[in-house]
Amino acid sequence: MIDTSILKSITPEHKELFGKVPLQLSHSLPSSPLFSMDALAELIERYPREHYSLVHMGEKGSARKTWREGNIGGLSGKQVIDWIENGRMWLNLRNVKTVDDRYQSLLDKIFREMGTSLPDSPTFNQGLGILISSPNAQVYYHADLPGQSLWQILGKKRVYVYPxxxxxxxxxxxxxxxxxxxxxxxxxxxxxxxxxxxxDLEAGQMLHWPLNAPHRVENFDCLNVSMTIEYWSDEIRRSQMVNVANGLIRHKLGIAPKSRALKGVNFAGKAIFQKMFKNSKWLKKERAARRPVDFMLDGQNLGQIVNL
Ligand SMILES: [Fe+2]
Incomplete structure (x- = not known):
């Protein structure tokens, strides 16, 4: 019988450890036609601006704060990939499932498999991103709010996962x-x-880590294609409501919040409070001011950028 599963070699230990410690598992995606170079180039060409991030960054071990965000400009998908292979860049195609149904089906299949083989709580709002990044590029130390996993499709990267x-x-x-x-x-x-x-994550391996575990990534000296998956569960959603409410209490009211409880009266109050402000004009303005788009790729000079 042909094995069409995406996740490979899940053992009983994995079932006990999933979500508690970082876990490296095998998968079959490098052979999927959805991730061929032609498929990716074609996807890039029709990718809506609001759904991608193009980030120019420092070399391995370089000082921080050299993270800048820009536009693809008029390059073809193939040129963008060549550019990334020759530059120091990180293209994140976010929300791929909303741009192309085939990736939605892939996501559904992955979560069906995870639902039956790994004991995670029920999830919703799953997202799929594709990351194409330069040789030796790095992603700085950071943490993500939803549940996360990183799937290597092409190339090799070193991932550091912290408590x-x-x-x-x-x-x-x-x-x-x-x-x-x-x-x-x-x-x-x-x-x-x-x-x-x-x-060290090679093509055909994925990594899952506990919620909010900080991590950073260093590419080896090769073009990297990876897929990120994110998801929410009831517990993660509650934790996010507390993050937003506590942040508002700290920044708008000037009070240091004391509790991160995910239930009870205190939580119920925060749930209402954060709902009132999470889409406010104040917040949108504060966000935009903190992350301007300030360059685009130079179509004439591979590896160069044009300041905006
Ligand atoms: Fe991350």
Whole structure:
């Protein structure tokens, strides 16, 4: 019988450990036609601007704060990939499932498999992103709010996963991510690495880690194509409501929040409070001010950017 499953070699230990510690598993996606170079080039060409991020970044080990966001400009999909292979860039096609139904079907299949083979709580609002990134590029130390996994399709990267507790990640940091999308403004110290789990992720391997566990990534000297999957569960959604409410209490009311409880009277009050403000004009303005788009790719000079 032909094995059409995406996740491979799940063992009884994986079932016990899933969500509690970082787990590296095998998968079959490198052979999927959805991830051929032609398919990716074609996808890039028709990708709506509002659904991608193009980020120019520092080299492995370089100083931080060199993270800038820009536009693809008039390049073809193939040119964009060539550009990335020759530059230091990170293209994130976010929300791929809303742009192309085939990836929605893939996502559904993955969660069906995870639902039967791994004991995670029921999930919703699953998302799928495709990351195409340059040789030696890095993604700085950060944490994500939804449940996450990273699937390597092409190339190789080293992933450092840190404990999801202080000092590696704090409630205030999670609030800032929830309010302002400031994932990469997190404090990072070199000695954190002594407490990280380190994984070399090759094509056909995926990594899943506990909720909010900070991580950073260094590409090896090759073009990298990866897929990110995110998801929400009832518990993750509650935790997000607390992040937003506590952030608003801190930034708008000037009070340091004390509780991160996910139920009870205190939580119920926060649930209402955050709902009133989470789509406010104030918040949108604050967010935009913190992340301007300021360059586009140079079509004439491979590896160069044009300032906007
Ligand atoms: Fe991440």
């Amino acid at each position: 999801n507790t202080a000092p590696f990640v704090t409630g205030e940091q999670l609030e800032n991510i929830a309010l302002f999308n400031l994932e990469t403004d997190m404090r990072y110290e070199n000695w954190y690495d002594e407490h990280a789990r380190i994984f």
